[in-house]
Amino acid sequence: MKTLTLGILGGGQLGRMSALAAANLGIAVHIFTPEHNSPASQVSSQTTVAPYNDETALKKFAQSVDIITYEFENIPVDTIRFLKTLTPVYPDEKLLEVSQDRVIEKIFLNEINIETTRWKNYQSDQSILDAFQEWKSSATIIKTTRFGYDGKGQVKVNKHDNINETVRLLNGDKIIEDIVDFTCEISMICARDHEGNIITYGPMLNEHKNHILHLTTVPAGISQKHVHQADKMIRKIAQKIDLKGVLTLELFLTKDGRLLANEIAPRTHNSGHWSMNACLYSQFDNHIRAVCGFPVMDPQRHSDAKMLNLIGEDILDIDRHMKKSGAYLHIYGKSEIREGRKMGHINFISPKTSPTAS
Amino acid sequence: MKTLTLGILGGGQLGRMSALAAANLGIAVHIFTPEHNSPASQVSSQTTVAPYNDETALKKFAQSVDIITYEFENIPVDTIRFLKTLTPVYPDEKLLEVSQDRVIEKIFLNEINIETTRWKNYQSDQSILDAFQEWKSSATIIKTTRFGYDGKGQVKVNKHDNINETVRLLNGDKIIEDIVDFTCEISMICARDHEGNIITYGPMLNEHKNHILHLTTVPAGISQKHVHQADKMIRKIAQKIDLKGVLTLELFLTKDGRLLANEIAPRTHNSGHWSMNACLYSQFDNHIRAVCGFPVMDPQRHSDAKMLNLIGEDILDIDRHMKKSGAYLHIYGKSEIREGRKMGHINFISPKTSPTAS
Numbered sequence: 001m002k003t004l005t006l007g008i009l010g011g012g013q014l015g016r017m018s019a020l021a022a023a024n025l026g027i028a029v030h031i032f033t034p035e036h037n038s039p040a041s042q043v044s045s046q047t048t049v050a051p052y053n054d055e056t057a058l059k060k061f062a063q064s065v066d067i068i069t070y071e072f073e074n075i076p077v078d079t080i081r082f083l084k085t086l087t088p089v090y091p092d093e094k095l096l097e098v099s100q101d102r103v104i105e106k107i108f109l110n111e112i113n114i115e116t117t118r119w120k121n122y123q124s125d126q127s128i129l130d131a132f133q134e135w136k137s138s139a140t141i142i143k144t145t146r147f148g149y150d151g152k153g154q155v156k157v158n159k160h161d162n163i164n165e166t167v168r169l170l171n172g173d174k175i176i177e178d179i180v181d182f183t184c185e186i187s188m189i190c191a192r193d194h195e196g197n198i199i200t201y202g203p204m205l206n207e208h209k210n211h212i213l214h215l216t217t218v219p220a221g222i223s224q225k226h227v228h229q230a231d232k233m234i235r236k237i238a239q240k241i242d243l244k245g246v247l248t249l250e251l252f253l254t255k256d257g258r259l260l261a262n263e264i265a266p267r268t269h270n271s272g273h274w275s276m277n278a279c280l281y282s283q284f285d286n287h288i289r290a291v292c293g294f295p296v297m298d299p300q301r302h303s304d305a306k307m308l309n310l311i312g313e314d315i316l317d318i319d320r321h322m323k324k325s326g327a328y329l330h331i332y333g334k335s336e337i338r339e340g341r342k343m344g345h346i347n348f349i350s351p352k353t354s355p356t357a358s
Numbered sequence: 359m360k361t362l363t364l365g366i367l368g369g370g371q372l373g374r375m376s377a378l379a380a381a382n383l384g385i386a387v388h389i390f391t392p393e394h395n396s397p398a399s400q401v402s403s404q405t406t407v408a409p410y411n412d413e414t415a416l417k418k419f420a421q422s423v424d425i426i427t428y429e430f431e432n433i434p435v436d437t438i439r440f441l442k443t444l445t446p447v448y449p450d451e452k453l454l455e456v457s458q459d460r461v462i463e464k465i466f467l468n469e470i471n472i473e474t475t476r477w478k479n480y481q482s483d484q485s486i487l488d489a490f491q492e493w494k495s496s497a498t499i500i501k502t503t504r505f506g507y508d509g510k511g512q513v514k515v516n517k518h519d520n521i522n523e524t525v526r527l528l529n530g531d532k533i534i535e536d537i538v539d540f541t542c543e544i545s546m547i548c549a550r551d552h553e554g555n556i557i558t559y560g561p562m563l564n565e566h567k568n569h570i571l572h573l574t575t576v577p578a579g580i581s582q583k584h585v586h587q588a589d590k591m592i593r594k595i596a597q598k599i600d601l602k603g604v605l606t607l608e609l610f611l612t613k614d615g616r617l618l619a620n621e622i623a624p625r626t627h628n629s630g631h632w633s634m635n636a637c638l639y640s641q642f643d644n645h646i647r648a649v650c651g652f653p654v655m656d657p658q659r660h661s662d663a664k665m666l667n668l669i670g671e672d673i674l675d676i677d678r679h680m681k682k683s684g685a686y687l688h689i690y691g692k693s694e695i696r697e698g699r700k701m702g703h704i705n706f707i708s709p710k711t712s713p714t715a716s
Contacts, residue, residue: 001673001695020381023374023401026689026702042403043381280635280686280707295681300707302660303638315359323653328638331384337359344384349638349658 003028006292007065007087009052009079011038013332013342014268015071017276019044021284027292032061039332040071052079062086069245069291073099073266074147090291091245095266098241102145102175105264112240114233114261117252122174125163131176132159142166145173151211180260182252186220187271188234191286192243193296201283201299203230203251204271209311212340216271216307218278219354222253229259237264246287248272270342274305277328277347306348315343326350361386364650365423365445367410367437369396371690371700372626373429375634377402379642385650390419397690398429410437420444427603427649431457431624432505448649449603453624456599460503460533463622470598472591472619475610480532483521489534490517500524503531509569538618540610544578545629546592549644550601551654559641559657561588561609562629567669570698574629574665576636577712580611587617595622604645606630628700632663635686635705664706673701684708 004027008015011033019029019040029044034051041047046064050057052075061083062068068089070080073096080093098108106119120131122142131140144153156179157166167174185208189201205220206213220227234249241247248269250262272283279299281289286296310318315337321327331344362385366373369391377387377398387402392409399405404422408415410433419441420426426447428438431454438451456466464477478489480500489498502511514537515524525532543566547559563578564571578585592607599605606627608620630641637657639647644654668676673695679685689702 001693001701003691003693016381020378020401023378023691024686024688026691028400028691042386043378043401045400277638280684289680298683300684302709322647325656326638326658328382330382333361333381333384333386335359335361343359351660 004067004292005030005065006288007032007061007068008040008044008071009033009068009075010071011035011040011047012071013039013334015040016043016332017273017282017284017330018069018071018268018287021282021288022292024285025288025292025294027288030061030065032058037335039334042333052076055082058083059086067292069287070096071267091241091243091247091266095241095243095245095247095264099247099264099266100146102143102148102263103173106175108240109237109261109264112236114236115258116261117180118178120176122167122176125167128157128163128167128176131178135178137178139179141177141179142170143175143177144170145175147172180252181255182260183255184220184222184253185262186222186226186230186251186253186259187216187269188230188249188251189246189269189272189275189283190234190238190243190249191246191283191290191296192238193290194244194293195295196239197296198235198238199286199296199298200231200234201272201275201279203227204274206250206271210340212311212342213270213309214311215309216274216305218274218301218305226253226257226259233259233261243290245290246283270309270345271307273330273345274307274347275299275301276330277349278303278305301352303349303352304354305350308346308348309342310344310346312337312339312341312343318344321346324348362425362650363388363423364646365390365419365426366398366402366429367391367426367433368429369393369398369405370429371397371692373398374401374690375631375640375642375688376427376429376626376645379640379646380650382643383646383650383652385646388419388423390416395693397692400691410434413440416440417444425650427645428454429625449599449601449605449624453599453601453603453605453622457605457622457624458504460501460506460621461531464533466598467595467619467622470594472594473616474619475538476536478534480525480534483525486515486521486525486534489536493536495536497537499535499537500528501533501535502528503533505530538610539613540618541613542578542580542611543620544580544584544588544609544611544617545574545627546588546607546609547604547627547630547633547641548592548596548601548607549604549641549648549654550596551648552602552651553653554597555654556593556596557644557654557656558589558592559630559633559637561585562632564608564629568698570669570700571628571667572669573667574632574663576632576659576663584611584615584617591617591619601648603648604641628667628703629665631688631703632665632705633657633659634688635707636661636663659710661707661710662712663708666704666706667700668702668704670695670697670699670701676702679704682706 016039030046186203248265275282374397388404544561606623633640
């Protein structure tokens with residue numbers, strides 16, 4: 001019996017949890033990562049440790065696996081293009097290109113009539129002054145167009161700041177975004193298989209601390225109208241991009257009742273970790289199914305859930321959670337604790353109260 | 359942050375699923391098995407391939423891990439005794455000794471007032487003739503006292519058979535057991551932690567095909583009286599043996615309403631695989647917790663379940679199950695299909711209908 005082997009680019013916790021889901025289906029996993037003793041390699045049968053531009057290592061890796069996917073968005077598009085000539089890669093680089101660059105992302109979303117925050121290309125500091133005037137606002141957010149995450153690569157600029165000094169904190173191309181007056185932040189996750197079937201998770205209600213996801217709640221407790229609207233938005237994105245895999249959409253629900261798309265992640269997402277214990281099929285199960293050519297499955301949520309991230313030294317305090325009824329711990333096997341580092345999460349599970357989210 | 363490392367003796371599917379549960383808690387796993395490319399080693403960070411009597415390899419293994427457990431009962435007791443001098447082993451060899459030998463097992467059960475089928479030591483063929491007379495029966499089952507499983511190591515002897523010829527099919531010490539007129543076969547699983555807390559799964563209703571478990575149903579659909587009686591029995595065994603880990607009790611429910619203990623397994627069990635998708639904490643989660651010194655948790659069953667084993671070539675027919683709503687597949691990564699070999703299982707999950715079983 002031929003065992004299917006899946007190659008995963010990236011060795012972090014998303015790769016680890018995907019590898020564990022693959023193991024349930026008897027799929028062997030080969031991790032490609034520049035990092036030694038990565039969380040994902042600890043639970044996979046094979047690992048290649050090499051940089052993402054090492055063509056010799058990439059070639060050998062591609063030849064050893066049947067299908068390739070990636071666990072995070074900061075993989076060079078050229079790496080995907082190179083691998084694709086040897087072995088199928090899902091999702092393909094189109095999704096990666098859109099989600100790696102905030103300007104391309106906003107253009108894509110606006111072109112398919114998905115509303116985003118107001119934004120402008122940054123060309124010089126004058127662009128910021130134009131934004132203040134145009135949007136009648138006294139502050140904006142300046143973000144790098146690439147490689148930002150968890151609040152890194154962004155600064156707030158007030159009208160009376162020394163604009164030049166503030167903007168110089170950011171390297172590379174920049175985008176100017178309007179500050180949104182939002183009620184809450186939500187997210188949706190979807191998986192789409194090779195036949196075009198789509199299933200969705202959420203909406204999830206997300207609360208951040210120091211720009212890092214702190215708590216996710218399902219169901220989100222928002223109106224049915226917004227639930228349907230968010231679901232429609234992510235399905236549209238998945239179809240337009242011909243997704244084969246998983247993507248996540250982060251949204252703002254504004255005080256005047258609009259849903260604004262904030263960001264696309266071309267992958268499983270921290271705000272979907274609750275699905276590991278509250279659904280029959282988790283986001284990782286459907287990720288594996290979608291990329292490996294199997295049908296995606298309705299998640300079949302059986303419980304309500306709250307997901308609490310364990311950041312940095314939070315992980316030292318897990319003993320009390322080990323005894324809590326309804327608390328299921330996931331720890332990522334990272335030996336070094338660093339400030340702001342995601343070390344694990346806890347899913348707090350309770351009986352299903354509402355059919356709001358699937 | 360120090361990572362806990364668990365050593366597991368045995369590399370089969372029970373070791374694999376235990377290793378996956380350990381991974382959720384960030385525990386690293388080191389597998390010790392005589393088998394190359396075993397199901398468990400595919401998902402573990404380290405493997406030692408060596409026979410169970412290789413003291414040099416065992417010593418190195420023991421020194422590389424914090425705690426040791428085993429995934430099946432046919433580990434030599436001497437191996438456990440040797441390892442224990444170096445590193446804690448849970449459950450300890452007392453449980454192994456009881457469950458490795460059908461005579462010791464029956465004596466232990468009867469001594470703590472747990473009813474079993476009637477049995478006799480086999481000394482010569484005359485013992486069988488005595489049994490026929492004593493039990494007023496025309497047939498009995500002769501079993502080897504050790505190493506039997508899935509119907510191997512047992513024969514039925516009828517009064518008019520050539521007894522000597524039939525019995526000679528079995529090697530080694532033997533036990534004579536009465537044939538039980540049962541309504542159904544059930545099982546219970548329990549986990550007991552270092553503090554003495556016990557949680558249980560079941561009773562499960564088990565149906566066999568060719569002496570191999572075919573289908574397990576939860577809840578079992580038996581009376582509350584029998585549910586409580588089975589629960590009491592397994593708790594008594596766990597306490598008497600000072601269990602630190604998981605054990606399984608197989609029982610017969612007789613036509614006249616008695617519960618007879620049939621067999622103890624010193625480990626997680628095929629009839630508990632449904633818990634992976636119908637409970638918050640599976641039997642593997644509680645196995646890891648119990649042996650690693652963490653508290654065991656009430657399973658919190660949220661769904662009803664049927665578990666179907668995939669035996670031998672059943673595994674070639676999984677595509678249709680991949681699309682079935684409510685069907686969750688577990689495949690063990692065994693490359694070679696053999697007749698009677700357990701290749702995987704499917705959990706069919708449905709909404710919880712009755713509080714009968716926990």
